[in-house]
Amino acid sequence: MSTETPTTTEVATPAPGDAATKKTLGIGFWICIGWLLVMVFIAVFATRLPIPDPKFNFIEPGQAGPSKGPSAAHWFGTDKDARDVFARTVYGSRVSLTVGFIAIAFGMFVGGTLGILAGFFRGWIDRIFSFMFLVLLSFPSLVLAIMLTALLDRKLFTISMILGVLAVAPVGRLARATTMQYADREFVIAARSLGAKNKRIIIRELLPNVAIPMSALALLGMAVAIVAEGGLAFLGLSVERSITWGGMIQLGSDSSKTLQNQPWIAFFPIGVLFLTVFALNFAGDRVRTYFDVKEISL
Amino acid sequence: MSELQTEMRQEHQPLLEVTDLRTHFRTERGLVRAVDGVSLTLERGKCLGIVGESGSGKTVLSRSLMGLLPSSNTVTSGSVKFEGKEILGLPSKQMRRLWGREMSMVFQNPMTSLNPLMKIGQQIAEPLNLHLDMSRADARATAERLLRDVRIPEAARRLDQYPHELSGGMRQRAMIAIALACGPTLLFADEPTTALDVTVQAQILQLIGEQRRDRNMSVVLVTHDLGVVAGHTDEIAVMYGGKLVEKAPTSVLFAHMKMPYTMSLMRSIPKLEDPSHTRLATIPGRPPDLVHPPKGCRFAPRCAYARDKCITEEPPLRQAEDPNHSYACWYPVGSPEFNQREAELNSGAVPVTLEAR
Numbered sequence: 001m002s003t004e005t006p007t008t009t010e011v012a013t014p015a016p017g018d019a020a021t022k023k024t025l026g027i028g029f030w031i032c033i034g035w036l037l038v039m040v041f042i043a044v045f046a047t048r049l050p051i052p053d054p055k056f057n058f059i060e061p062g063q064a065g066p067s068k069g070p071s072a073a074h075w076f077g078t079d080k081d082a083r084d085v086f087a088r089t090v091y092g093s094r095v096s097l098t099v100g101f102i103a104i105a106f107g108m109f110v111g112g113t114l115g116i117l118a119g120f121f122r123g124w125i126d127r128i129f130s131f132m133f134l135v136l137l138s139f140p141s142l143v144l145a146i147m148l149t150a151l152l153d154r155k156l157f158t159i160s161m162i163l164g165v166l167a168v169a170p171v172g173r174l175a176r177a178t179t180m181q182y183a184d185r186e187f188v189i190a191a192r193s194l195g196a197k198n199k200r201i202i203i204r205e206l207l208p209n210v211a212i213p214m215s216a217l218a219l220l221g222m223a224v225a226i227v228a229e230g231g232l233a234f235l236g237l238s239v240e241r242s243i244t245w246g247g248m249i250q251l252g253s254d255s256s257k258t259l260q261n262q263p264w265i266a267f268f269p270i271g272v273l274f275l276t277v278f279a280l281n282f283a284g285d286r287v288r289t290y291f292d293v294k295e296i297s298l
Numbered sequence: 299m300s301e302l303q304t305e306m307r308q309e310h311q312p313l314l315e316v317t318d319l320r321t322h323f324r325t326e327r328g329l330v331r332a333v334d335g336v337s338l339t340l341e342r343g344k345c346l347g348i349v350g351e352s353g354s355g356k357t358v359l360s361r362s363l364m365g366l367l368p369s370s371n372t373v374t375s376g377s378v379k380f381e382g383k384e385i386l387g388l389p390s391k392q393m394r395r396l397w398g399r400e401m402s403m404v405f406q407n408p409m410t411s412l413n414p415l416m417k418i419g420q421q422i423a424e425p426l427n428l429h430l431d432m433s434r435a436d437a438r439a440t441a442e443r444l445l446r447d448v449r450i451p452e453a454a455r456r457l458d459q460y461p462h463e464l465s466g467g468m469r470q471r472a473m474i475a476i477a478l479a480c481g482p483t484l485l486f487a488d489e490p491t492t493a494l495d496v497t498v499q500a501q502i503l504q505l506i507g508e509q510r511r512d513r514n515m516s517v518v519l520v521t522h523d524l525g526v527v528a529g530h531t532d533e534i535a536v537m538y539g540g541k542l543v544e545k546a547p548t549s550v551l552f553a554h555m556k557m558p559y560t561m562s563l564m565r566s567i568p569k570l571e572d573p574s575h576t577r578l579a580t581i582p583g584r585p586p587d588l589v590h591p592p593k594g595c596r597f598a599p600r601c602a603y604a605r606d607k608c609i610t611e612e613p614p615l616r617q618a619e620d621p622n623h624s625y626a627c628w629y630p631v632g633s634p635e636f637n638q639r640e641a642e643l644n645s646g647a648v649p650v651t652l653e654a655r
Contacts, residue, residue, distance in 0.1 A: 086454075116425075122370075122538060123370060184405060185410045185411075186405040186410045187410060187411050187412055187413045189366060189403075189405070189411075190411045190412075190476070191478075192366060192390075193364060193396035193397055193398070193401075194398035194424075194425045194476065194480075195395075195396075195398035195399065195428065195429060196424075196425075196428070196429075197394065200428075204413075204416070205413055208413055208415040208416075209414070211380060274433075
């Protein structure tokens with residue numbers, strides 16, 4: 001942006017993003033985003049990558065046990081059924097990321113809509129929605145998830161939706177609080193005084209402002225959803241007949257002997273899960289601080 | 299003949315006619331009488347200043363005139379006629395036809411009255427788009443012209459800037475441009491200069507005055523600063539505790555103010571000719587509790603000239619020598635009782651006591 005010499009006595013304040021004071025998201029943020037992009041890439045192109053078939057049993061005649069440690073052929077080793085752990089980790093990212101994404105997308109859409117409506121209209125709408133959030137938050141979420149998976153089927157979409165429902169309340173509360181904060185700002189009254197309808201005020205004036213803190217929560221929420229899916233899979237309640245990180249961890253830690261003798265079976269999926277969740281949390285946190293600072297200088 | 303008469307009547311019809319407007323808020327503490335029986339008229343092209351301390355009800359007055367208060371806990375009564383039509387209590391669906399096109403508002407704080415995430419150009423173009431059905435290109439051209447009208451340099455470049463890239467004065471100018479976009483006949487300016495520094499204040503007021511003359515627009519200028527309204531209004535209404543306590547044409551008011559409250563407001567403006575370190579005159583006490591307002595004159599507990607009658611009986615709004623000048627006070631400035639007390643105060647015979655009821 002070019003800074004020209006102002007022509008009147010009123011000098012435009014330098015944008016809070018100029019030169020020395022420039023706030024950046026930091027290198028850590030971009031490393032995390034890089035890791036996440038790699039994860040998304042391998043999830044999308046898993047079938048096209050030059051990796052072994054994750055369901056193939058690499059049993060060689062004359063070998064003692066089916067499970068072997070990391071080697072050049074099998075980077076992360078093989079599990080008890082002699083399947084390639086690396087390939088399975090790659091394929092497992094598909095379920096984890098899909099579940100995380102759909103869950104938080106659903107939570108954002110439903111929770112965000114309800115929260116903004118509650119915060120904007122207040123009154124009885126707010127009372128009903130807030131009570132709903134309260135009820136949802138009061139359920140022990142893992143118990144609710146276990147219960148629902150037991151009652152419903154265990155398809156990818158169902159699991160995602162169950163976790164999505166659990167995301168509605170926290171997202172909704174944030175959306176409601178942020179909306180209330182902005183709905184009292186004068187620019188909303190100004191828009192109304194210019195003849196804007198409620199719909200226009202919500203979409204044009206409030207939504208963009210509410211979206212900023214929501215974007216930070218989206219990253220954090222996705223991390224929570226991925227962990228929750230891992231937890232369900234560990235309990236054997238996640239998506240049926242597909243490879244998930246949680247399922248792999250469960251397989252690798254079904255007894256203390258397995259963990260002691262073949263630690264790689266559980267270690268690699270745990271490591272990747274950890275890094276992914278950490279990256280999401282870190283990035284979400286950075287986004288939040290980044291916009292917080294901006295808010296103050298406004 | 300009769301047509302001509304109605305036309306004649308419309309010619310003389312004031313733009314805004316307010317009769318006994320009351321705006322009360324239901325709260326947990328009880329009914330807050332924020333505006334309590336205000337009547338005033340505003341002619342086309344004139345500027346009315348509404349003056350009072352914080353909490354005197356001036357902002358609530360301007361917002362209830364415009365119908366911008368939330369309906370849930372607000373009780374309004376009385377009458378607000380805009381161009382002869384009753385607009386008080388109209389549902390927002392019908393008010394929307396007036397908002398922006400017929401009346402609009404400039405707010406106190408330009409830091410919060412602009413959407414931080416929308417470019418200036420977009421914010422001006424939106425009402426044009428919405429109300430006047432302008433195409434995007436037309437709206438942009440008009441927005442640029444408006445920015446030039448409000449003396450923003452490099453208007454074309456500002457269109458694509460965000461509010462945080464402009465200074466406070468510039469933002470207030472942009473806000474005025476937005477308010478003026480659809481050519482309203484009535485502009486409310488709610489403390490438009492309070493958040494700005496003094497040099498910019500004068501420019502903004504001058505700008506509002508210019509635009510008023512150019513567009514033959516009426517302006518309601520709400521402020522706590524008598525100095526601000528002095529040079530920029532045709533008429534001044536002084537509010538205290540939700541009531542109008544004095545109303546007069548600007549020149550008459552400054553020459554013959556009747557209400558001790560107006561006088562106190564006047565005295566609280568620091569004067570250039572005062573020697574340095576002169577103690578600034580203030581009005582002791584606080585604005586009245588609007589849930590349980592004082593029984594008599596609402597200013598009586600803080601008024602150095604108050605007598606027993608002031609505390610027990612509420613003074614009505616009565617006419618002064620000038621037919622356009624009215625005030626609500628039992629012992630106005632210049633009355634024998636007032637002069638007597640003034641002499642006592644000056645001689646130090648009577649200590650200035652504050653009636654703590």
